[in-house]
Amino acid sequence: MRELGIVGAIWGKGIVITTIADEWLERPKDLIKRHFVSFAPNELWCSDIAYVKTRAGWAYVAFIIDVFSKMIVGWKVANSLKSDLATDALAQAMAQRPDTEDLIHHSDRGVQCLSVAFSTTLLAAGIRPSVGTTGDSYDNALA
Template sequence: MKYAWIDEHRDSYDLVSMCQMLDVSRSGYYRWKASTPSSTARRAEELDAEAKRIFEENHGVIGYRKVHEQLVAEGVVCCPETVRKSLRRQGLRAVRAARFVPSTTDSDHDLPVVENLLERNFTAGRPNEKWVSDITYIRTDEGWLYLAVVIDLFSRKVIGWAMADHLRTELV
């Protein structure tokens, strides 16, 4: 690890000074520089590259278990713990979604409230007798979308719908 740091900063600092500061010999550095990586080190580099590729293809939202699952599906032989260490070594951590707290109406106010005309009776005897609506929250990579739908209770068909990136009145 020390030799790799010395090699990385060789253009910026004097080799002798770095070796003295890190308490390593120059001959040890040159021996390290001339050596070829072990088969274990080469395998770790290959796994690092594959794990990083899969992680980035999935936009950084999957953890080591899913990365391991995809590696195994591609025929790479490894265990989950090795994948976890590989991702950690590279500083790759899955993005955790923030907890969803829906924006709902404030029921604690003095404004007039529309009375409940259906009283949980969701059956209709003929078309266009009863319409109901609902809003659904949809998480996307760009943020939240809100889908408002109006349904005829007789036919259960969608009468109309609207989608927006806000919950203002014009959505419904």
């Protein structure tokens, strides 16, 4: 098998990559540097996407958490990872908490939160984007 370059199947738990980073995208700086501290509502939001296995297949849940209250202020469930998943969760958060002046939105480097639609929504609301590093759970630990 080695001579032919054939590798056997690997069973069990392997490494699962959940953040799909696009290395070519220009990305915002990390404005919070793992300091998940907020002294008032709507100063810092953190977001992420969770993968949930169901009988019908995979479901994806995008959520946004207000760091001060630790409350989920926006969320969306879908059966695909298209960029509107994160954008719809953001729209719900902004509808629930419309005062977004001086707000920082922090996420991992997933392409959904770096998409044109998501970035445009942040810019239009005056929200400053912040992203951590890829594959580092501590950079988005609250979410």
